[in-house]
Amino acid sequence: MSTISHSERPTNIPPSVTDKLAALRRSIVGWLVVDGLAALVIAALGVFLVDVAVDWLFRMDLAQRQVCFVLMIAALGYVAFRRLIKPLGQSFTDDILVLQVEARHRELGQSLISALQFSRVEDQYEGLGMSREMVRATIDKGTRSAGAVNFSDVVEANRFRRNLAKVVGVVAFFVALGVFAPDVLRTWANRNLAFGDARWPQDTHLRMVDVEGTEIILPAGDDLKVVVEVYEGIVPDSVEIQYGAGRSARGESEMMPLDGVVPGDLISVDAENKPSYEYTFKNVLEEFSIRARGGDGDTPWVDVKLVDRPAVDELVLELTPPSYTRLKTAALARGQGPYEFYPGSKLTIRGTASKTLKSATLRIARRGRPPETVSVAIDADDRSQFSVSLSPDQVMAANYELEVVDDVDRRSRRPEAFALKAVSDRIPSVGAKLDGISSMIVPQARVPIVIAMSDDFAITKSGVAFRVKTTTELAPGETPPATDGDEPPVEGDANDAPPADAGTNGDGALFAQDDPPADPPADPPAETPAEAPAEDAPAETPPADEPSADDAENAGDAETDAPTEDDAPAIAFAERSGEIAHDELRDRYGADKIEFRFPMEVGPIELAVGDDFEFHVEATDNDTVSGPKTGKSHRFQLRVVTEEELRSDLLRREKDQRKQFEDLIIGQDDLVTETKALSSEVRGRPETPPESRASLLKAQKRQHQIGERCRTIANWLDQIVLEAENNRLEGPEGRYQREMRGKVIGPLVRLVEVSIPAAAQLVDNARRLPDGDGIERDKLLDAAVAAETRIAAEMRTILRYMVKAEGYQEAINLAYRILDVQGNLNEATKRMLRELIEGSGDQ
Secondary structure, X not given: OOOOOOOOOOOOOOHHHHHHHHHHHHHXXXXXXXXXXXXXXXXXXXXHHHHHHHHHHHOOOHHHHHHHXXXXXXXXXXXXXXXXHHHXXXXXXXXXXXXXXXXXXXXXXXXXXXXXXXXXXXXXXXXXXXXXXXXXXXXXXXXXXXXXXXXXXXXXXXXXXXXXXXXXXXXXXXXXXXXXXXXXXXXXXXXXXXXXXXXXXXXXXXXXXXXXXXXXXXXXXXXXXXXEEEEEEEOOOOOEEEEEOOOOOOEEEEOEEOOOOOOOOEEOOOOOOOOEEEEEEOXXXXXXXXXXXXXXXXXXXXXXXXXXXXXXXXXXXXXXXXXXXXXXXXXXXXOOOOEEEOOOXXXXXXXXXXXXXXXXXXXXXXXXXXXXXXXXXXXOOOOOEEXXXXXXXXXXXXXXXXXXXXXXXXXXXXXXXXXXXXXXXXXXXXXXEEOOOOOEEOOXXXXXXXXXXXXXXXXXXXXXXXXXXXXXXXXXXXXXXOOOXXXXXXXXXXXXXXXXXXXXXXXXXXXXXXXXXXXXXXXXXXXXXXXXXXXXXXXXXXXXXXXXXXXXXXXXXXXXXOOOOOOOOEEEEEEEEEEEEOHHHOOOEOEOEEEEEXXXXXXXXXXXXXXXXXXXXXXXXXXXXXXXXXEEOOOEEEEEOOHHHHHHHHHHHHHHHHHHHHHHHHHHHHHHHHHHHHHHHHOOOOOOOHHHHHHHHHHHHHHHXXXXXXXXXXXXXXXXXXXXXXXXXXXXXXXXXXXXXXXXXXHHHHHHHHHHHHHHHHHHHXXXXXXXXHHHHHHHHHHHHHHHHHHHHHHHHHHHXXXXXXXXXXXXXHHHHHHHXXXXXXXXXXXXXXXXXXXXXXX
């Protein structure tokens, strides 16, 4: 309250006047205070009643109540300023008070104000030109007049009493309200002064289910399902969920009533089934506040606080292949699965989570099987780190899910997932081809095999597995040898297991029958080099006019002794198998690729003429997990024949190549003639006509074609010679080999590599010469004709040696036929002697 200023007390005014002025001043201050308080309490009562009504009817939010509180304080402050503070701040001087008294008591005239003013200048009157006696008389008159007047009449007593009654009445109202309706006053004070959560009396009471306190802790990104129930009172027609930041409603949505909601029902506190409503906030990513309102009831505001779920920040997958693979442990790039692994591998999983962990679990899910759960170890020093090592039995083709749980049992939003895919260790790849062997061999042959073996990791063993099929004729009455099995063998691949009706005794099976068995299924042709013939021809038989005289003499006996259909010999079939190890590769085993040439000697196998010799190459890897696997090449099938049969076949093939070579000589002669004709056409002409150039191009191509066919014949002949060597038809560097390689194959190769390309180049050079250079062209053509002529001459020389080699072979074959006929005569003579001896004994 401001201080009321006044003039200094006049020195000559009696105290009776000054005391009355001081009392009047105090009365005025008291009146103003009561008047201001009356206005203030009336304003406070009005604000209170309005705020209670608004809050009761509209159930204001905290923010709204805070706004109302500010408005109330502003209104009361305004009233207090206008009606209390500002009036008390006015200045009430003695002059103003005296004037107010004279206005109230007009009988005083202006005597009192005059006396007051003269008293201030009493010591200066002479300087002002005034009479001392007049001044003194005026002061005394005013003092006497004031003594008979009541200064308090100036203040309006009735209004003071009314204002005082207002103050007392308002205070009495609040006291009575506190005595007779304390809940109302307490609730209002809690809500609008303390900004608490007290509730006004209501017909409907709502609460959020499973919410304790004023916060909901929700993992960021999860859905928030809010369930509100009517736990007491009247079921409202609808319930809205309000939401917004800072506990103020920024939006609302209607909640979905669940089963059992009947609007208007009265629900007791102890009812078992409470009507409920629900609403779901999807993918919550920001914090906010919620409350539910229905009817005249609402729930307190609840703050939704977000926390992060535990997540795997770092993940390291280390795959250790099985030891036999000799592969190093590899780190698998995160998120790039499915990862391939070899059975028997180990997997180590390490990682770091975003939060301190309580536990971690790895689930292994395979299709059609229940998932397997593996516990993951948590680091004791740093509980955000985890690790687990999977044994080979746990590393399988499956989906893996790693789930982490934090200290408050929150699980990772999505498990860290990856997949493994099993990769089988493939069986070794085995490629093989025969080098210098066709489809026939003799019992003492050497069979060179060019072998290439490879495996994913290592070859540990290899060899040649073979099977020999022997067909023999039994003498009349002879019993086939007994076998350990009860069933005959069947034809088939050496790699196939015997069928159910087959039996063997380890070395083979044997059975006899009156008639030969039906032809077995056709086997694939034997592997042959690219240069070897694809088919076998029967051995060449001697001409009909070549049999000896002894053969003619015994022809009748042979016809007489020919067995009848009933005396047909029985046929026995035997089969045996075995393996030839590649002992020379011991130092090379362990490599993932091996290539070598294996000269297989068939002598130790003891093959006989007429046998079918089947074999293939096998290679075994180093798989120690699922067991070693064996790869096989394709099967080769060779027929064991006599030297005579093989020589006849080689001679047949040699003659075939010679006939083709003769055709090439004719073609070379024709080419010489054509080139001469072209040379004659263009000789002396400066230009080369387009048709002549085209003819020269054709001549060049024909020369190249003749060269390529000569190369093919050279390769065929070389294979024939190599086959003779491998079958040991002659010793090393025998006459046949020397003749063929030195005088046929070698010259053919030189012809192909030197002479023919040179002649073709001469023709091409002549063709490419520009017009106007006819002299140079004619020289080139003359040189080309000469070169082609020399080629034809060289080819005829080679042909003569080819014919000579054929004669040598024919001479050898004739000698073998003579020996064969001689052997037959010897056998026939021995048989006739036995019959004569047996016949004489019977007589």
